[in-house]
Amino acid sequence: MRLQIQIKMNEALFLRNPESSDLGKNIIKHSVQLMYKNGFEAFTFKKIADTIGTTEAGIYRYFENKHKLLVYLTAWYWGSLEFQISFHTNNMKDPTVKLKRVIKLLATAVDGDEQTSYINESLLHKIIIAEGSKAYLTKQVGEDNKQQFFKPYKDLCAVIANIISECSPKYKYPKSLASTIIEMAHFQNFFMNNLPSLTDFGKNKEESEIISFLNDLVFTSLKKR
Amino acid sequence: MRLQIQIKMNEALFLRNPESSDLGKNIIKHSVQLMYKNGFEAFTFKKIADTIGTTEAGIYRYFENKHKLLVYLTAWYWGSLEFQISFHTNNMKDPTVKLKRVIKLLATAVDGDEQTSYINESLLHKIIIAEGSKAYLTKQVGEDNKQQFFKPYKDLCAVIANIISECSPKYKYPKSLASTIIEMAHFQNFFMNNLPSLTDFGKNKEESEIISFLNDLVFTSLKKR
C-alpha cells in the first residue's frame, strides 16, 4: 500500500481546486517544472498552457494569477515540510535531537518517496529556495496574510519555536530564531550555489556544511542558560 | 562645509550615469519614492516618466530595464552602508564593540544627514528590506555576479566577516554568520511589520529588539571558544 499525503489547501488560493482534476494536476506539475526552468519572472500562464496543450483561459479557471500560484506552491511546500517534521520527530523525547532533525529536514528537504504525487518535491524545494520569498515580499502581504495564505509557514515556524522553547525554556527569541533557521537553510543554500563568497561553503558546496553551521548557530544560542 | 559622499558605481549598471545630470538624479530620486509607494512589481518606467515629466524613452537612456535600476539602488545602499560602518567604527580597537556597532547600523540604517543627496536613504532602507533580495533572486544571478553587480554586498559581508574573525579567530563560519546577520536585520524587520508571528517583536515593533536578538545570536556564537 502506498500512502498519499493530502495537504489541506486554503480554498482562497485557487478558483478551482487543481487537485480535483487531471488538468489541475497537470497545471501544478508543469508549473513546478517551468518555474524551476525559467524562474518566476519569466514564468507565464501562456507557457504552461502551451506545454500542457491547453489554453491560457484554461489556466485562469484554476488560478487568478501567477502570484496566487506561487503562494499555492509555497503553502504546499511548508505544509508538506511540517508533515515530514511531525512524522520524523514523532516519539522523540529529547528536544535537542528533535531540533537537530528539524534542521536537517529544513536544509535537505525531500525525503524518500519523491514520486508520491504529481508534485516533484525535489524541484519544488529548489523553487522555494530561489522564489519562495517572493510569495510574501510584495505590497499585498497584508491582505494575503489576512486571508491566511501564510498559515502553513507560520504554523511551521511555531512548531519549531516550540521545540526551541522545549530545549531552552528561558531563551527569549524562539520565534525569531525559528524563522532565522528556516530562512537561512534556504538562503545559505542559494548563496553557496550562486554567490559563494557570502558563505563559508563555496569550496565544497555541501549541504552538510550548512547543517553544521545552523546547528552551531542554534545550539550555542541555547546552551548554558 | 557639507560633505557629499560619492559612491563609485559599477558602470555596467547603467547606460548613462544618472549622477551626471539633473534628469538622471531625478530618475533615481523618484524611483526610490515610486518603488517605495508601489513596490517593485508595480513600478514601471512609464510611471517614473510621468511623475517627473519626461518620457519612457528618457528613462531608457539611463537604465536598460527596471531590474538594473533595482540592482543599482541596492549596490548604492550597500556601498553607503559600508561607508557608514567604516566611518563609525573607525579608531575602535575592541572588535566586540565594533561588531555591536555594525549590528546597530544594519538594523537601523540611516544616520544623521538624511538629505545628503537626491537619495532619500530612509526610504531606500525600507525598499531594500522589502525588495532587496529580488536583486539577486533571479535566473541571471550568475551573469550579474560575473559583472560584479553584487560586489558592494560581498565587500560589506567580507568586512563584517573580518570583524567576526577578529572577535573570535577560531569561529568556523564568519562569512555565513555575516550574511545571516545582514539578511536577518532586514527580514526580521519585514516580518515584525508584516508577518509578526514569525518574530518575537510583534507586540512592540521596536527595532531595538531586533538588535538585541542579533546581538544575542552573534555573541553567544562567538563567546567561549
Add this chain to the structure above:
DNA sequence: TTGGAAATGATAGTATTACTATCATAAATA
C-alpha cells in the same frame, strides 16, 4: 438513457508593459 450541469477547448479582444526607433529641438562645449 437521457437531460442537464460542469469542465474544457477554441477563439477573440483589451489594456498595459517593456521595450526600440526616429526626428526635431534645446543646451552645453569647443
Add this chain to the structure above:
DNA sequence: TATTTATGATAGTAATACTATCATTTCCAA
C-alpha cells in the same frame, strides 16, 4: 559659431496579463 550631446515628442511592436463568448465534451443523476 559650429557641432556634439542630451532631451522631448511621437510612433510602433511584441509580449503579458488578463476577460469574454460560445461550442463541445464529459459526467452524473433522475
